[in-house]
Amino acid sequence: MLVQLSHPHRQVEIKGPKRTKELLRELNLVMEAHLVIRGDELVTEDEMLADADQIEIRPVISGGSG
Amino acid sequence: MNCSKCPTSTRAVIGLPRHNAAFCKACFTTFVHEQVARAIKAFKMFAPEDRILVAVSGGKDSLALWHILLALGYRADALYVNLGIGAYSEESHRKVRHYADTVAASHGAKLLVHVVEQEAGAGIRELATILHRPTCSTCGTIKRYQFNRAAVEQEYDVMATGHNLDDEAARLLGNVLHWQNDYLDKQSPTLPASVEGFAKKVKPLCRLSEREIAAYAVVNRIDYIVEECPMAKGSKMILYKEVLNRLETESPGTKQRFYWGFLDKQTTVAPATESMAEKDQRTLAPCTTCGQPTTAGTCSYCKMMAKAKTAAHPRA
Ligand code: SF4
Ligand SMILES: [Zn+2]
Ligand SMILES: [Zn+2]
Numbered sequence: 001m002l003v004q005l006s007h008p009h010r011q012v013e014i015k016g017p018k019r020t021k022e023l024l025r026e027l028n029l030v031m032e033a034h035l036v037i038r039g040d041e042l043v044t045e046d047e048m049l050a051d052a053d054q055i056e057i058r059p060v061i062s063g064g065s066g
Numbered sequence: 067m068n069c070s071k072c073p074t075s076t077r078a079v080i081g082l083p084r085h086n087a088a089f090c091k092a093c094f095t096t097f098v099h100e101q102v103a104r105a106i107k108a109f110k111m112f113a114p115e116d117r118i119l120v121a122v123s124g125g126k127d128s129l130a131l132w133h134i135l136l137a138l139g140y141r142a143d144a145l146y147v148n149l150g151i152g153a154y155s156e157e158s159h160r161k162v163r164h165y166a167d168t169v170a171a172s173h174g175a176k177l178l179v180h181v182v183e184q185e186a187g188a189g190i191r192e193l194a195t196i197l198h199r200p201t202c203s204t205c206g207t208i209k210r211y212q213f214n215r216a217a218v219e220q221e222y223d224v225m226a227t228g229h230n231l232d233d234e235a236a237r238l239l240g241n242v243l244h245w246q247n248d249y250l251d252k253q254s255p256t257l258p259a260s261v262e263g264f265a266k267k268v269k270p271l272c273r274l275s276e277r278e279i280a281a282y283a284v285v286n287r288i289d290y291i292v293e294e295c296p297m298a299k300g301s302k303m304i305l306y307k308e309v310l311n312r313l314e315t316e317s318p319g320t321k322q323r324f325y326w327g328f329l330d331k332q333t334t335v336a337p338a339t340e341s342m343a344e345k346d347q348r349t350l351a352p353c354t355t356c357g358q359p360t361t362a363g364t365c366s367y368c369k370m371m372a373k374a375k376t377a378a379h380p381r382a
Contacts, residue, residue, distance in 0.1 A: 006292055032311040035280055042079040042284050044067040044088060060280035061232070061311075062125055062294055063304035 001049055003027075004056045016051035023049060024057070033061050069093050080281050083318035091285050098282045101273040102134050109256040111268040116223035118142040119265075121213050122177075124158030124291045126283045127228030129165055131271055133288055135226070136173040142226070144170070145178040145216050147209050150189025151295060158291045165289065178220075180212045186371060187378050191297075196377040197370060201297045204370070211367040214358065217265035229269040232276040235321040236306035238328055251342045254332065260346035263359045275321065276307075 001016045003023070014023060020036045020043055036043050037056040049055060067078040069090035078088035082097075089097055105111065112118060118135060122128040122144040135142040146162045149155050159179075166177035183189050190208065194201040217225040234253060241249045259266040271279060283290055298304065313320045352358070353365035360366070 007294065030308075030311050030315055032275075032277060032314050033308070035277065035284060037284060040284075042281055044078050044081045046067050046081075058280065058284075058292060060126070060277045061304060061307050062127070062276070063298045063301045063307065 001051055001053045001055055004054075006057075006059055016049055016053065018049050019045070020047045020049060021045040023055070027057070029057065034059055079285060080278075082278070084275075084314075084322055094281065094285060098274060098278065099134060099138060102270050103138060105255060105270050105273045106268075109254070109268065109272075111226075111256055111270060112140070112224045114140070116141070117221070119178075119213070119217045119220070119222040119225045120144040121209070121225065121227045122146050122162050123228075124161040125228070126280045126288070126290045127230055127233075127271060127276070129162070129228075129288050129290045130279050130283045130286075131226060131228040132165070132170065132175075133286060134282075135270070136170060136175060141175075143176050143178065143222070145180065145213055147212050148179065148181040148183070149205060149208075149295075150181070150183040151191060151297065152189075154291075154293065154295055155189075157293070161289055161291050169288075178216055180216070182208060186374050188374060193370070193374055196374055202301070205297070207366050207370060211358065211365070214263075214265050215356075218263060218358075222265065224266045224268055226268050226270055228271055228279075230271045230274055230276050230279055231321055231325060232307050232310065233303075234269070234272055235310055235325040236303050238325055239306045239310065240302060250328075250332075254329065258343055260343040261350050261359050263352060263357065264346070264350075272325075273322075 001014055001018075003012050003014050005012065005027075014026065018026075021031070024031055024034065024036070031045055035058045037058060038047075038049065038053050043049070067081055067088045069076040069078045070087045071093040072090055076090040079091050080094055081088040118140055120128060120132045120135065120142050122132055123146070132142060132144050144162070144166070146159065148159050162177065166175075170177065182193070186193055188196070190205050191201055194204040197204060213225055216222075238253060240246075241253070255269040255272040257267040310321050310324075346359070349361050350359040353360045353368055354363050355368040356365060358365055358367070
């Protein structure tokens with residue numbers, strides 16, 4: 001599956017099928033700091049992602065001091 | 067995972083370990099609205115007839131806040147401050163304008179804009195260089211000043227910012243690590259208009275985590291800027307948030323217990339010293355140049371603008 005990441009903006013190819021939780025673990029990302037979006041729908045951590053899926057992992061942490 | 071609220075098995079879009087729940091789109095939107103309504107009530111933020119000014123940046127928190135307040139039927143306009151940080155400012159400005167035109171306008175809400183370059187003659191990064199100050203602190207002074215000025219001059223009852231549970235928990239951690247007692251006073255979700263010239267300030271998203279707000283934006287198709295302000299890179303706040311999120315992952319509810327616990331103690335333990343409002347009344351007086359309350363004779367914003375102008379026209 002094609003996985004789009006941010007900060008910096010990039011794409012990686014990951015072998016499916018795989019649960020959201022496992023995908024994040026494999027990329028060393030914390031669930032609490034990210035959303036996983038398939039197409040344009042949000043998915044939960046136990047969702048099974050298929051090889052043909054378009055996935056976006058979106059960081060949710062922002063950090064300016066203002 | 068199925069929605070824990072729907073009687074029929076509807077697919078959940080988000081699991082919320084700290085609430086021991088999972089929600090479908092509709093139930094999640096309701097959950098978010100309820101959390102905001104509870105914060106507004108518990109901290110006496112504003113009444114249905116009040117006029118609210120939302121500070122928007124184009125990011126998820128502030129646009130979601132504007133969206134939620136309009137959905138709950140409040141009279142909420144917004145102010146965007148264009149900082150003049152190249153592509154980041156252009157893109158965030160575009161997102162805010164798009165939201166204002168496509169969604170807010172249909173609620174009769176309007177967008178106010180302040181462009182830093184127009185008043186100061188330079189963007190925030192150039193100003194920071196001229197003033198020999200960190201960009202974020204220059205930015206903080208300008209934003210605080212402009213939001214307060216707009217709220218007071220245009221007679222809004224209250225100014226609302228998109229600070230969320232993660233922002234407040236991270237700030238609390240930083241303040242506690244350095245025992246910044248003075249700042250602890252200012253961490254309440256409602257700050258009263260302590261003196262003439264200061265707007266009342268509220269944080270209606272203080273019960274929601276950063277992840278919940280981003281999820282709300284995705285579910286409700288709010289087009290926000292995902293990229294960060296380039297100046298935020300490597301900030302202490304991000305580090306504190308990462309630490310808190312690791313704790314949260316190990317034991318869900320940590321952030322909430324930390325920040326809400328602090329707020330509980332703040333209200334039950336009577337303040338030993340004078341209240342924030344009393345202190346403000348004792349120490350603040352109108353700025354000699356612009357009239358906004360300040361502890362110095364001339365406020366830090368007016369000092370900044372004066373320096374910026376001398377740097378631009380050294381002989382004048
Ligand atoms: S990161 Fe710094 S410069 Fe950027 S918006 Fe936040 S406070 Fe301003
Ligand atoms: Zn539901
Ligand atoms: Zn002034």
